Each structure stands twice: as structure tokens, then as C-alpha cells.
Amino acid sequence: MNELTQRLRTFLKVAEHQSFNVAARELDIASSTATRHVNHLERQLGEPLLVRTTRHVRLSPAGERALIRFRAILAEVEQLEDELETLSERVAGPLRISVPWRYSRLYLAPLVSEFMQRYPEVALDIVSSDQCVDLIEDHFDVALRIGHLEDSSLIARHISDQCFVLAAAPSYLAAQPPIHRPEDLEQHRLLTFSYTTANHHWRLVQGDREHRISVRARALRTNNADILTQAALGAAGVVVQPLWAIREELASGRLMPVLEDYQVTSSDFDTGIHVVYARENQHNPRVRAWIDFLLARRERLSCH
Secondary structure, three states: OOHHHHHHHHHHHHHHHOOHHHHHHHHHOHHHHHHHHHHHHHHHHOOOOOEEEEOOOOOOHHHHHHHHHHHHHHHHHHHHHHHHHHHHHOOOOEEEEEHHHHHHHHHHHHHHHHHHHHOOEEEEEEEEOOOOOOEEEEOOOEEEEEOOOOOOOOOOEEEEEEEEEHHHOOHHHHHHOOOOHHHHHHHEEEEOOOOOOOOOEEEEEEOEEEEEEEEEOOEEEEOOOOHHHHHHHHHOOEEEEEHHHHHHHHHHHOEEOOOOEEEEOOOOOOOEEEEEEOHHHHOOOHHHHHHHHOOOHHHOOOOO
């Protein structure tokens, strides 16, 4: 309840009971607070609303007119509060979501109809792109992010961990020098995702030893994961991809793992999969419904 509404309700109670003390007890406020509320209204309107004597309180002519208006105003306010309370619990309206292309196709698409059946009044607008969108500037309510999360005011909820693999087509590996250690990658064509950082590298870790392989100005850079996978399948070079993204290609033998004894990540791909949203949206019922829906299905969204 805002301060103006409190003042109006106090005035109505004082007018009803013709007493500051009785009104204050009913409103569970101090008598001095009730007096202050009415005094503020009188100063604001420039007219006395009550005639006060040592024994009685009654409405002034201005107070009689104000009483009628204030009752109508408070009725409107109470109706609006009821409508907003109902709206805050109702999951309905538009929900705009940004999701990475490959992940949306493999993991999210099978769940969309289930969400729509559960929340038939929500109008989904799902944009599949590997571009890291600005939720505020690009007018998104929520996004799925894969990899490194930049420091920001966004709220992030963890969906799944992920691991990465180096891979190449068998025909590429057969035609090129063998890869036995990270340094051997310097002689190969590297296919890499576009990053936002200035220094681009792959990081390979074995025990307490770490190797950094520069991928700047190498064979291919793109912000589209499918292009990378297709290029690798076409024997264009060595690629780093999340295991979940190329699991089928590895299982079928169309891609072969490289340097399996090393843990591998890319410079901005050091973490898992998160759903992120702006703090202003944390009480949005559509956003809450979407996030709760995903978190309840972590196993189906897991990339292990």
C-alpha cells in the first residue's frame, strides 16, 4: 500500500467513526500517524477536511465532497490491486527466448510442445541463434547460454555441465601429419568458434600441465556451430566441440577424437549451460514458469 492510499483510507475511517483514536485502532496505526495522514491531505488540498473540537470530529463542507471522491478513488485502487494480484499469478502472454541453434534442435525442441500444453496462454517466441544477444537491448525475456558467463547483472541458473573434445574426419587425419601431442596442432588446420575476447586459444590440460594453442587467423572462424561440424565432417580440419554436439558423429565414426588423454576447452567455453534472465524479470510469472520447467527437466537437458 502506498502512502497516498494510506492517507485516503485513514481519512475515510476518521470520517466514519468521527474519531482519530478509533480509526487508528482499527487501522492498527498510532493516533499521531492518523492525525499526520489527514493533516497532509488537508495541506495538499489547501482546505480543512475535518472540523475538530475538543470532544468531536466532523466533516467540513470540503470534507463532505472529498469523502465521496475518496471512496470512489479507493474502490478503483482496490479493484486494480485485485486485478494485478490475479495477473501476477496467471501465466499468460508473450515470452521471448534466445537459444543456441544446435542445442535447441537436439535438446530443447522435444520439450517445447510439453511447455505449450502446460501453459496454453503463453505465446512463445523462440529465436535459435549462436549469437550472444543482449537481453535488454534485443528485447528477450530469457536466454540459454552455453559456455563462459560474463560478469553482469543477469541472474543465471545452472542447467548442465559439459565437456569438450577435439575431433577430425578420418580422411583428414589420414592425409595429415599425426597428432600425438598438443604442439602438433600448430601444423594443422583449426576450425574454431568466434569469440568475443581478443586472445583466442584452445586450452589442453593433462595433469598439472597446460598447453595453449593459438587459433587466431587459422583455417575457419564462425559463430555457427553447425558450420564448424560440417566443415570437420568435410575433412577441412580439426575442431573443438562440446561432446553433446557431435556425439552422433563420433559414435558413427564420421569424426574421430584427437588427443583423448587431454582435457580440452576453448578460451570462452570453460563452463556449462545456464538459463539467464534480467533481475527485472525475476517475478515475471512467464519467466518463472519457463525456468522452473527447465530446471525440473535437468536430466533431459543434461549434456553428459
